[in-house]
Amino acid sequence: MTDSFQNIAVTSFPDIIKIDFKSISNKYLKVILIHVFLVFLILFVALLITDYSGVFKILENTIWLYLIVFIVFIAVVAIKSIGFKKMKYVVREKDISYKKGVFFRSLTTVPFNRIQHIEIDEGPVSRFFNLVSLSVFTAGDSSDDLKISGLLKEEAQQIKEFISNKIDG
Amino acid sequence: MDNIDRFSNFRRQSKKGILVIYLNILYKAFKAFWFLLFLFIQKFSKISESTLLYIYIGVFALLVFLLIRAFLIFKNFQFKIENKHFILQKGILKKTHTSIPFDRIQNINFKQNIIQQIIDVHEVNIETAGSSKAEISIKALSFKEASALKQAITIFDEMTTTANIKTEEKPLLQIGFAALMKVSFTENHLQSLLLLFAVLLGFYQQISDLFDGLGKQDLLDNYITENASSLENNVILIIGFLIILSVIAVLSSTVRVVLRHFNLTVFVKNNALEIYQGFTTKKSVILKKDKVQHITISQNPIKKKFGISFINFKQAISGKVENKKDKVIKIVGCQLSQVAVIKNLLFPSENLEGIHKNFSTSYYRVRLYLRGALMLFILNTLLYVVIQSNQVLWINTVLIPVFILSIEVSFKKRYYLFNKELLLVGQGTIETHKTYLPFFKVQHVKLKQTIFQAKNNVADVIFQTASGKIKIPCIQLEKAQQIYNYTLFKVETSQKSWM
Numbered sequence: 092m093t094d095s096f097q098n099i100a101v102t103s104f105p106d107i108i109k110i111d112f113k114s115i116s117n118k119y120l121k122v123i124l125i126h127v128f129l130v131f132l133i134l135f136v137a138l139l140i141t142d143y144s145g146v147f148k149i150l151e152n153t154i155w156l157y158l159i160v161f162i163v164f165i166a167v168v169a170i171k172s173i174g175f176k177k178m179k180y181v182v183r184e185k186d187i188s189y190k191k192g193v194f195f196r197s198l199t200t201v202p203f204n205r206i207q208h209i210e211i212d213e214g215p216v217s218r219f220f221n222l223v224s225l226s227v228f229t230a231g232d233s234s235d236d237l238k239i240s241g242l243l244k245e246e247a248q249q250i251k252e253f254i255s256n257k258i259d260g
Numbered sequence: 261m262d263n264i265d266r267f268s269n270f271r272r273q274s275k276k277g278i279l280v281i282y283l284n285i286l287y288k289a290f291k292a293f294w295f296l297l298f299l300f301i302q303k304f305s306k307i308s309e310s311t312l313l314y315i316y317i318g319v320f321a322l323l324v325f326l327l328i329r330a331f332l333i334f335k336n337f338q339f340k341i342e343n344k345h346f347i348l349q350k351g352i353l354k355k356t357h358t359s360i361p362f363d364r365i366q367n368i369n370f371k372q373n374i375i376q377q378i379i380d381v382h383e384v385n386i387e388t389a390g391s392s393k394a395e396i397s398i399k400a401l402s403f404k405e406a407s408a409l410k411q412a413i414t415i416f417d418e419m420t421t422t423a424n425i426k427t428e429e430k431p432l433l434q435i436g437f438a439a440l441m442k443v444s445f446t447e448n449h450l451q452s453l454l455l456l457f458a459v460l461l462g463f464y465q466q467i468s469d470l471f472d473g474l475g476k477q478d479l480l481d482n483y484i485t486e487n488a489s490s491l492e493n494n495v496i497l498i499i500g501f502l503i504i505l506s507v508i509a510v511l512s513s514t515v516r517v518v519l520r521h522f523n524l525t526v527f528v529k530n531n532a533l534e535i536y537q538g539f540t541t542k543k544s545v546i547l548k549k550d551k552v553q554h555i556t557i558s559q560n561p562i563k564k565k566f567g568i569s570f571i572n573f574k575q576a577i578s579g580k581v582e583n584k585k586d587k588v589i590k591i592v593g594c595q596l597s598q599v600a601v602i603k604n605l606l607f608p609s610e611n612l613e614g615i616h617k618n619f620s621t622s623y624y625r626v627r628l629y630l631r632g633a634l635m636l637f638i639l640n641t642l643l644y645v646v647i648q649s650n651q652v653l654w655i656n657t658v659l660i661p662v663f664i665l666s667i668e669v670s671f672k673k674r675y676y677l678f679n680k681e682l683l684l685v686g687q688g689t690i691e692t693h694k695t696y697l698p699f700f701k702v703q704h705v706k707l708k709q710t711i712f713q714a715k716n717n718v719a720d721v722i723f724q725t726a727s728g729k730i731k732i733p734c735i736q737l738e739k740a741q742q743i744y745n746y747t748l749f750k751v752e753t754s755q756k757s758w759m
Contacts, residue, residue: 107748108741185752194711200744201704202751205758229703230389230576230726230759236704 112179118220119241131164203257223247267341276379277400282330370544382406389576433526435593443593444517446562452513553727554697576726610682617675623718624734628667700754
């Protein structure tokens with residue numbers, strides 16, 4: 092009957108590509124940047140300590156080492172900022188989707204009728220901005236199911252409620 | 261309905277179970293303390309008679325203690341069926357109460373090791389998707405009771421009113437000894453060899469731990485290096501060694517296959533496959549049709565000559581998939597017609613014949629070559645560092661053609677095709693694997709692109725199922741999006757339960 096897939100009318104079912112995705116709240120960029128800043132602060136302090144205690148005598152001029160760390164810092168901030176713009180999500184009537192990535196792009200969709208449970212997490216920094224992350228889990232190896240970070244707490248609750256109703260209904 | 265009545269009150273397993281449990285505990289104790297026994301035998305002459313007496317008394321006390329323990333385990337092990345749940349109570353001090361609803365049960369397996377065969381009892385394992393080990397393991401039931409229990413559970417589950425389905429039909433597949441030999445000769449011998457090595461390595465470690473304790477590690481090492489250095493000097497010895505190794509490989513895969521799959525018989529009953537196999541340990545598995553997530557049919561060139569292939573059934577598992585190899589159910593030595601019957605049972609009236617294959621784009625070939633080149637580079641560097649001679653780089657004259665050939669072959673074998681319900685993904689280098697996945701069993705879908713793939717307008721599609729990932733690499737973005745949308749459509753409109 093079906094000679095090839097192309098014969099089935101593609102337009103008859105919803106197209107995820109044409110859907111407008113929602114961006115993550117701008118406050119989450121601050122959370123990301125604070126995280127990056129903290130990591131590099133620790134790195135910088137560690138570098139400072141090793142430099143002054145004289146454990147390493149690799150370079151004559153340690154200023155280069157600081158410069159490299161600084162350049163990496165700038166690069167990471169830049170990549171994270173661009174990456175943040177790429178993080179988008181959408182909740183449709185029957186599924187939830189999330190896309191992200193600059194160098195490694197990915198788009199994931201989880202249908203509601205396959206969701207096993209939903210989780211809402213608050214990180215210490217995120218909590219300050221009233222942001223949470225929403226994870227949904229399916230059966231099997233769920234290590235890379237869908238996780239949306241930087242949602243407003245109220246919105247995440249709404250989504251959770253919406254999905255729960257859909258699953259039970 | 262007498263089956264249900266029979267299990268409606270708490271009951272214990274057959275009394276012979278005490279023996280099975282006792283021997284099981286003894287075996288575990290022996291496995292943990294065998295080097296003590298070894299030490300004891302070695303130093304036997306040096307131990308004074310009074311100490312010897314204490315040791316004997318100690319061992320005797322331990323044996324009695326374990327016997328009492330086995331009895332208590334038996335005494336406290338009770339199960340019943342109530343309200344479509346299987347209920348189990350066990351534990352001597354720490355009581356465990358387990359209750360499993362019937363529709364969550366994935367398989368009910370019968371098992372018989374040598375002892376259980378001698379005293380004529382069956383071990384019944386009840387598995388769910390939840391854990392890697394069987395959730396419930398009843399060590400000893402008479403065959404009548406075991407099959408009554410099985411029937412009680414399966415009949416409830418299937419909700420069929422036709423209770424008397426128990427007509428012994430002709431088996432779908434029965435593999436005799438000769439056919440099994442064919443299967444074992446066409447196994448992946450390299451894999452068997454690696455398995456054997458793993459076992460030997462574990463054994464060596466245990467032995468060397470023992471020698472270490474005795475302060476004789478040097479002795480063992482010396483013995484090995486002495487033999488190794490004489491090996492290095494002798495090419496004939498190396499060739500002989502290789503020949504012996506390949507003989508061992510073939511033998512070990514033969515032994516492995518015969519032990520595991522001896523007298524393999526498959527029945528098709530109702531909505532399930534019943535598989536019986538095993539030599540020293542007899543096993544029977546009931547595979548419910550709806551619980552199968554996807555199947556893989558595999559062949560290699562020699563197997564193809566014989567017209568046989570094997571089928572892997574993947575069921576839902578939680579957690580990491582790799583660690584749960586023994587939950588994969590495998591039927592070896594299927595003829596083409598039998599494969600067709602099984603396929604028809606699992607995916608009725610789905611015909612994939614004649615649908616044209618879709619291949620990955622040439623970007624995939626580029627990716628394979630890049631990965632191959634990277635691997636070659638690492639291999640060369642390693643070899644050069646270890647052996648420190650330019651001569652070693654000659655190995656590339658063999659390696660490079662092998663790499664190119666295997667990349668070309670695996671690129672050609674990578675394809676996918678589908679009809680309305682079923683997806684088929686083909687892959688492999690020496691072996692050929694065909695994976696069949698019904699769309700509605702997908703848990704979630706993913707579209708992946710590296711920045712280079714985005715430039716070339718290709719993408720990977722990854723289907724996450726309850727039993728692992730299935731990947732279609734590097735196809736055109738438009739096609740990937742079509743499949744993506746179609747899969748979602750199928751999953752979201754499906755009314756069937758995926759397990």
